[in-house]
Amino acid sequence: MELRHLQHFVAVAEDQHFTRAAERLLVSQSGLSASIRALERELQTPLFVRTTRRVTLTPAGRALLGEAERILAQVRSAHEAVAAVQGVLRGTLAIGSEQCVAGLHVAGLLAAFRRQHPDVEICLRQAGSAALAEEVAAGRLDLAFAVRAAQEDTDQLRVVPLSSEPMTVLCHRSHRLAAAGAAVTPEDLAGEVFVDFHPDWGPRRTTDAAFAEAGLRRNVTLEVNDVHSLLDLVDENLGVAVVPQHFRHKRPALTALPVKGTGEAVYETVALLPPPQATSPAARALMSLLEA
Template sequence: MELRQLEYFVAVAEEAGFTRAAARVHVAQPGVSAQIRRLERELGQELFDRSGRTVRLTEVGAAVLPYARAALDAVAGVRLAVDELTGLVRGRVAVGVVASSAALDLPDLLAGFHQRHPDVEITLCEANSDRLVESLLAGRLDIAFIGLGSTTPQGVETQVVADELLVAAVSHDHDLAARRAIPVTGLRDLPLISLPPGTGLRSRLDEACTAAGFQPRIAFEASDPQVLAQLAARGLGVAVLPNSLATARAAHLHAIRITHPELHGRLALSWRTTGPISPAARALIRHTRAMLGTAGRGE
């Protein structure tokens, strides 16, 4: 039994497919399949049910999975202990970010880290906040920039790096274009344009509407805030946007302050609070917090 076989096994189980697992471990799909077959022959049992469209764990596979994860965690712990003692900063760090992160100069931040630690490979992915938190907790990401709702997700530490007022943005010929402010209850039954569920902005909107006793009527969803602004500018509804984005498009949009309560969109640096953290990940957290002016709390 080899460590790489356990690594491939865990990847296939978590990704529910050989192709996605192969992309995750950076190995050709036939290579992953061959190693899993070797592991199954050694154990004398099939670990996956391959009969359906998706790959599923067999009963034996489900029983083996926690032990495989524990073995890989133990090896990671050994490497981490050695690297901590020798002061090495190498390896790989994985960063996640939401699409609505215009307030963050991420390329400059990552370039600065690369200059300080050229032996560390950096990867970057974009997803909604809920998926990023899930990846943090699973150890697939080392840090992530997420949009926060009213509560902090369990299992992660966060540091707010941007806090901005959210507004209702409409075209200049919209019926609401003469308004300067609108209460949350005034959004009832209006066709709203918003980021999708799982984003911090959408969480704030949904929470406020639920507290006011109604469900928002979402006419359009898009993961790019720029698209939301364009839809509102064409008169297709009321977009809930960060104030800076609405005012930057003042020629096409009128921004209306949302009140009772005010809504704020918060962008936060986040990292998990449990499990081993590599020296490279620790260095990235320190660098990021220093660049963002948030140093001061323990990693």
């Protein structure tokens, strides 16, 4: 099995099309097809189901994809490690982040990194914490800034705590909770309509866990994928939101109330990284800026 076979396999899996993958790799379609056939012969199983419009992975192909991505990520890390020993940091820093993570200014951090390492290309992907954890474990991201939920250290993922803060209820100033002006428990919110993020986002997972611990269910009828939409809906008194404390500064007109009775439920920002031996020099350099 050659590295180029794995590179070709991953490209076809991503594009779901031989022609597009060949164009991206700058190889002939016949050469790409031959490379995939050689890999299938060696593994003695088909990796793709081919149709006239696209190709999809077989169960064996899905099993190979994660391993192939990790192998290629480790090869890239090896090349970059050698360059770093020679005093030059090059390559790509593939980073992921949730929106508005607590205690961290991602744009400023990346700007500082670029000033120190101008030869490294920065690629940023924004997504929910669950998806980011999968991307780092698969080797598609060098690291990610996310929110701790159920993530713990595994053979493929390290979780490094960065900061934490309590959760806060945001509501319209005319809402009954604003009039009371007191700390809020999950029981106080029973029957409310909630505005929240999609289920794999950190704030949503933190709040869901707190309500599950209290034995309560929430009625999340207004789901959004960005902070400003969430604040707009609360500002129109269409629902309430349980969010990290720092969100209150983004819309001062809303009433912010502390949350109590949620046990250990806090919004904890973490860095997600591969195991030390698989962590790229660029990722280590970025983390060193956080420690400075």
